[in-house]
Amino acid sequence: MQSFNPTEAGFYGEFGGAFVPEMLFPNVDELQREYRSIIHSDSFQEEFRALLKDYVGRPTPLFYSANLSSEFNAQIYLKREDLNHTGAHKINNTVGQILLAKRLNKKHIIAETGAGQHGVATATACALMGIGCTIFMGEVDIERQMPNVERMKLLGAKVVPATSGSRTLKDATNEAIREWINNPVDTHYIIGSVVGPHPYPDMVSKFQSVISEEIKAQLKEKTGSSEPDYILACLGGGSNAIGAFYHFIDNGKTKLIAVEAGGEGVHSGRTAATIALGRKGIIHGSKTYLIQTDDGQITEPHSISAGLDYPGIGPVHAYLHDTGRAQVVSVTDAEALDAAFQLSRKDGIIPALESAHALAYLPKMKLRKDDVVVVNLSGRGDKDMMTYKKHFEL
Numbered sequence: 347m348q349s350f351n352p353t354e355a356g357f358y359g360e361f362g363g364a365f366v367p368e369m370l371f372p373n374v375d376e377l378q379r380e381y382r383s384i385i386h387s388d389s390f391q392e393e394f395r396a397l398l399k400d401y402v403g404r405p406t407p408l409f410y411s412a413n414l415s416s417e418f419n420a421q422i423y424l425k426r427e428d429l430n431h432t433g434a435h436k437i438n439n440t441v442g443q444i445l446l447a448k449r450l451n452k453k454h455i456i457a458e459t460g461a462g463q464h465g466v467a468t469a470t471a472c473a474l475m476g477i478g479c480t481i482f483m484g485e486v487d488i489e490r491q492m493p494n495v496e497r498m499k500l501l502g503a504k505v506v507p508a509t510s511g512s513r514t515l516k517d518a519t520n521e522a523i524r525e526w527i528n529n530p531v532d533t534h535y536i537i538g539s540v541v542g543p544h545p546y547p548d549m550v551s552k553f554q555s556v557i558s559e560e561i562k563a564q565l566k567e568k569t570g571s572s573e574p575d576y577i578l579a580c581l582g583g584g585s586n587a588i589g590a591f592y593h594f595i596d597n598g599k600t601k602l603i604a605v606e607a608g609g610e611g612v613h614s615g616r617t618a619a620t621i622a623l624g625r626k627g628i629i630h631g632s633k634t635y636l637i638q639t640d641d642g643q644i645t646e647p648h649s650i651s652a653g654l655d656y657p658g659i660g661p662v663h664a665y666l667h668d669t670g671r672a673q674v675v676s677v678t679d680a681e682a683l684d685a686a687f688q689l690s691r692k693d694g695i696i697p698a699l700e701s702a703h704a705l706a707y708l709p710k711m712k713l714r715k716d717d718v719v720v721v722n723l724s725g726r727g728d729k730d731m732m733t734y735k736k737h738f739e740l
């Protein structure tokens with residue numbers, strides 16, 4: 347067990363909590379009261395572990411990349427979350443939450459999605475469990491991410507377009523919240539990252555912590571030590587990053603590096619680098635850093651990778667940053683694209699554009715030959731082929 351946990355009310359230092367409208371209070375309150383005893387029970391853990399193994403395909407490999415190791419003069423390992431069922435780490439969380447929903451006797455699932463990855467992972471878990479689901483998605487995103495919309499429909503989900511505002515992720519989130527308020531008794535809302543009101547950040551962190559649990563055991567077997575010198579992960583809302591950091595937070599040795607999406611440059615006005623630019627505020631029910639104007643309006647973020655295109659950051663990362671336990675850096679769209687190209691050519695692995703952000707920080711590090719570096723490869727790049735085709739003139 348980790349000593350690192352939020353308070354009873356879901357605070358990491360001053361960040362987190364549950365700032366929700368009164369109409370949502372019963373839903374959030376039920377989760378807060380129930381989640382700990384459910385997810386730590388033996389029967390839950392048994393079912394969760396069995397699905398992670400036989401359905402998701404865990405443990406995912408920890409691959410020693412001889413090519414990257416010689417290029418960057420260090421010992422570089424890739425944690426292959428791209429090999430999970432549905433192609434990314436998001437399924438770890440949706441499988442956990444669907445088991446929780448079942449135990450709370452919920453009959454319907456709702457979720458919001460931007461690029462569609464979380465929507466697909468949710469629709470997948472719902473198909474498996476025979477529970478109906480409704481996925482809210484901005485109208486603009488539905489057009490941009492048609493293959494994922496079609497996957498969700500094939501899996502049996504109802505996809506509802508959000509037609510207000512900028513018709514993207516935050517509008518879809520508003521629609522999902524409205525739906526939840528109207529159906530408090532029988533509906534569970536599956537949030538896809540370590541964001542939202544308590545208990546979501548803690549709950550999602552715990553479901554994703556299987557990533558660092560495996561890294562520890564795999565490194566021990568491969569190197570004799572379970573503690574790497576560095577762990578790198580990309581940072582959108584922060585679920586793959588906290589999953590990769592979780593079991594190393596309490597050790598004094600491992601340097602935790604989270605890589606944000608710099609977009610066209612941190613000061614270009616087209617960026618999603620929340621920590622670099624953000625100020626404290628409240629977004630989607632928790633206190634954290636977010637990109638906002640002087641009078642507190644949330645700024646539309648930009649990143650070439652849809653999964654990192656979010657104006658906030660999970661409260662746990664705000665806390666790890668402020669306490670100095672994690673270092674938050676950023677790379678640009680162009681640097682991420684270059685890293686994706688290099689990994690495809692050198693190791694035969696086409697990474698998701700999100701994951702390519704973590705890889706793109708390697709050339710900026712001062713590494714020594716015996717440094718052990720783990721890069722969390724959060725997902726695979728199939729969904730990004732249109733972007734790659736355009737930029738690499740394939």
Ligand SMILES: *Cc1c(COP(=O)(O)O)cnc(C)c1O
Pocket residue numbers: 434435436463464538539540580581582583584585586587653654698700701724725726
């Ligand atoms: C959604 C997604 C992310 C970003 O979400 P986090 O919660 O920050 O992990 C990163 N990588 C991939 C492949 C994704 O699908």
